Amino acid sequence: MATLKAVRGTRDLLPPETGLWNYVEATARAVFARYGFGEIRTPIFEDTALFARGVGEETDIVSKEMYTWQDRTRADSDSAQSLTLRPENTAGVVRAYIEHKLADTGMLQKLFYIGPQFRRERPQRGRYRQFWQIGAEVLGPAWSGADSALRDAEVLEMLSTFLNELGVKGWKLEVNSVGSSTDRPKYIAALREALAPVRDKMSADNQRRAETNPLRVLDSKDAGDQEIIDGLPKIADFLDDASKEHFGQVLAALDACGVAYTVNPRLVRGLDYYTRTTFEFTVPDGSGLGTQNALLGGGRYDGLSELLGGPKAPGIGFAIGEDRLILTLQAQEAMAKEQKLDAFVAPMGVERNAAALALAQELRRAGLSVEVGDGSFRLKKSFEAADKLARRMVIVGEDEVSSGILTVKDFSAGDQTKVPRAELASFLRA
Template sequence: MPAFQTSPGMRDILPPDSARWRRFVDVFAGIVGPAGYGLVIPPLLEDAGVFQRVGEATEVVTKQMYRFTDLGGRDVALRPELTASICRAFAEHRPAVPWKVWCAGPQFRYEKPQRGRLRQFEQVDVEVLGVDDPHVDVEVIALGWRFFQALGLRRVELALNTLGQPDDRRRYVEALRDHFEAHLDALTEEGRQTLTRNPLRVLDSKRSGDADVIAAAPAMTDHLSDAAADHFATVRAGVDALGIPYRIEPRLVRGLDYYLRTTFEYLGGTLDSAQNALGGGGRYDGLVEALGGPATPGVGFAVGVDRTLIACDDEGVFSTPAVGVDVFVVDTTGGAEALVITEELRQAGRSADRAFDGRSMKSQMKAADRSGADVAVIIGPDELAAETAVVRPLRVHGDGTPDQAVVPRAKLVHHLIQHHSLRSPAPLASEDE
């Protein structure tokens, strides 16, 4: 066993998986960028008060924060979510509205790790601040949907609900409290504890013992004001107009307490555990104000990278991109020539690698094969003396050994670019799938 390993719930992401992660974020940026969203990069560490406004009854902030006093005596926390940070940034800098931004990065919650749930977890996220129009709800919902499609996922389900205006929500919570308190004996012990913190959250219980009381609970739709009902109707009509399938999920409440009006979740079609929510979001019109900014409507969503990649694995889509270089240089004369040739190729915008430590030709050819290169350049004593290089194709399909060519050393890079279809200089951005 190594002397050190990653802390629980943390992990290293190594090649080649790391390339997949990076591409995941690239795909997301490719969806939201053209829709007018700009990247915002808030700090990972904030005043703990920023997150406390997320909700006193939310376990995420009451029990799960990495919170500590820094050397200057500040009460700080590693961010347990992105939305609060982005709203704080808005309140602090007061950008012009609408403020359409996206974000990607790690968040931290002190939980017991399991499949699809880590203590450091990555999300990609969009937020729109300063727009009340229900059509922006639709835009945001559609962006998430298109993102899952772009990854190749076909079995994601969209669930929609509304929690009403603040007054509606308040009245509904009271109605729920009355209902559950009248049937306390039908609730599990855990359900009763949730009830004292937040009656809304009881609806989110996955305990079978609570199922009957929840099924009999009053519905939000009976407590909606006309304005909230209109807003939601427009959202639904917009999602319909875009041809995005969804279902109304009256029991859908979100984990954070700031949500009101539109809420939604994207559910993975193959993960059937409690971790089947790939992402979700909704409106949080009061959050900026709670953080000391002007009254500002807001809507957004976040997608969990881990869970979504698990869903991709289950559906067999969005595979790890092949890594490799264009050219592998084999040099049995000491390696100095390989040093120069790889440099020339890289300067010319082509990727190139080589072996070190003066290995045998056989060993270097093996390395060339493993490197994924399409072509090997071979420099031996003869080539060095004659100022030539052997160019050997490695990836010719069919039978027989491919022909190798001897080219003048001075024309080597030119020859490779002319006669071999080398990959683009930025393989990560390529659309090779």
């Protein structure tokens, strides 16, 4: 029988790496909490229509990358339901916002999520078919201030704080405005018009983009097409006064907070719902990501709620590629320090096993992290096992049990101390 393996594009996360994942997630929770975010957990699968409408039929994500199936219990009936593993989480959050009538609280909603997403892409380093995103959304009725440029800047400032607290080095923030839901179509129309006469001169990829998603031509890497691209109309010239003012306020607030950024007029996002502010955080070459150097991305989506049949609820959000963040931290060795247990309890002889376990129980109740050896180990083996796992070793032999004075070996200092049992926990904590 063929051995079973994790399917293409999926992987197992094991210790000690999961320690890093927990550290990243704990840091995210702690930072987000300081900004007033609460956690939301939405289903892993949703009605396919949610993504078709929310993310956009023509996007690659929806048109070719989703895991979609007909729900079996109703597959044979007329009401068979098409379900899809979520390829991103914003649509689910907005759906929940509408479904639970969060607008009626009148309050600004600040929600974050941490969870797996699914896209059927060709796997690569930093790109998996099941991947994790840490994301957040700020949305609410206009009177809650959800459309304020202040929110955009706050979210960006929070992200810079988060990355700095994790110790990510060399990150860069690029921002742009893609305009309101009325200026964007005008710009796309102008772009199509400008592309029509020069399309044939461009690469095959860009000819296809010019047809399907003209915005994407802008951030093409094709060197031969740069001259044409440079001559295309600029989105900045199509922003209405309100969008221009909004973008200016975002940048002013970033300046006031000391968050460094560059304006990249070619930064467009692939998902249809983005309006006004869009952004991306990247890391430098050599950060373990290759060309997948976008650590996180996001933007404003003022029309998404209405698109999904809900009330007007402007919002802004982001998604961090957690897998990529972990790869970056590993490459940058931000987590060099190895986590070791507080103590290894080494019984001398199997007849000391019970006493050793009882001692371990006592220490664990005192909040220490402890591993227990086995009395059948020779002392040398105990030393070797203990040195790998723990900072100190506690020897439980005949003398120690009878006297109540334990022998503690400190591996980093290399010395040995006799400690009365009553003081052991506090000694090990030091």
